[in-house]
Amino acid sequence: IGLGHPTRIASWPDVPAVAETLPGFTNTTWYGLLAPAGTPKAIVSRINAEMRKAVKSPEFIKHLELIGLGRHAEVMQIEQLTALDAMWEKGTNLHHALLLANRHFRRHPHEQPVLLIVTDGEPTSHLEPGGEVFFDYPPHPRTIALSVRELDAAARLGAQTTFFRLGEDAGLARFVDSMARRAGGKVVAPELGDLGAAVVGSFLGSRSPATPF
Numbered sequence: 001i002g003l004g005h006p007t008r009i010a011s012w013p014d015v016p017a018v019a020e021t022l023p024g025f026t027n028t029t030w031y032g033l034l035a036p037a038g039t040p041k042a043i044v045s046r047i048n049a050e051m052r053k054a055v056k057s058p059e060f061i062k063h064l065e066l067i068g069l070g071r072h073a074e075v076m077q078i079e080q081l082t083a084l085d086a087m088w089e090k091g092t093n094l095h096h097a098l099l100l101a102n103r104h105f106r107r108h109p110h111e112q113p114v115l116l117i118v119t120d121g122e123p124t125s126h127l128e129p130g131g132e133v134f135f136d137y138p139p140h141p142r143t144i145a146l147s148v149r150e151l152d153a154a155a156r157l158g159a160q161t162t163f164f165r166l167g168e169d170a171g172l173a174r175f176v177d178s179m180a181r182r183a184g185g186k187v188v189a190p191e192l193g194d195l196g197a198a199v200v201g202s203f204l205g206s207r208s209p210a211t212p213f
Helices: 041-054 078-083 094-107 141-156 170-183 192-204
Strands: 032-036 066-069 073-076 114-119 125-127 133-135 160-165 186-188
Touching: 066 094, 073 094, 094 114, 094 125, 094 141, 125 141, 141 160, 141 170, 160 170, 170 186
Parallel strands: 032 066, 032 114, 114 160, 160 186
Antiparallel strands: 066 073, 125 133
């Protein structure tokens, strides 16, 4: 018995990865997608169209969770996300988005979690214990700390993480690079018009099942 994930995962700590015997072996599965609530409609529509063409199985689709994030985050259906008008919203609540993503991962303990984060800004808001949203710019140290804590939680759950960085802001680049290194993930910085293809390409790269065998 072995896992298709490159390393052991938290839900099955005693089950070895096949890669421990066959270095380089990987066989992965579903993704959760996160994007700012103000992501341009044309980009969201392109991602939606390409994903629909690439992934037809209802059994596969049910494992996806789409999370839009602005001042707060929320789980969305594909139809909701594509219906959003382009808008500017004050705040990027990566902390809340990761809380929702980790909740989804824990609901599917026998699946390989994969996290795609599309962002054009550093995290500037987080959820307080009572549920209210805290916002500050430049990013408050507590906002950063809480976002990092949830990213670490995702890593402990075995999530494979990719950040899609939009824009050339130096502060954003430093933040995303450091977060990706911490999570053992990677950063993709596509041109705006290539975002859909980049996300779908990453999506398809690990679309096969990752159950023990």
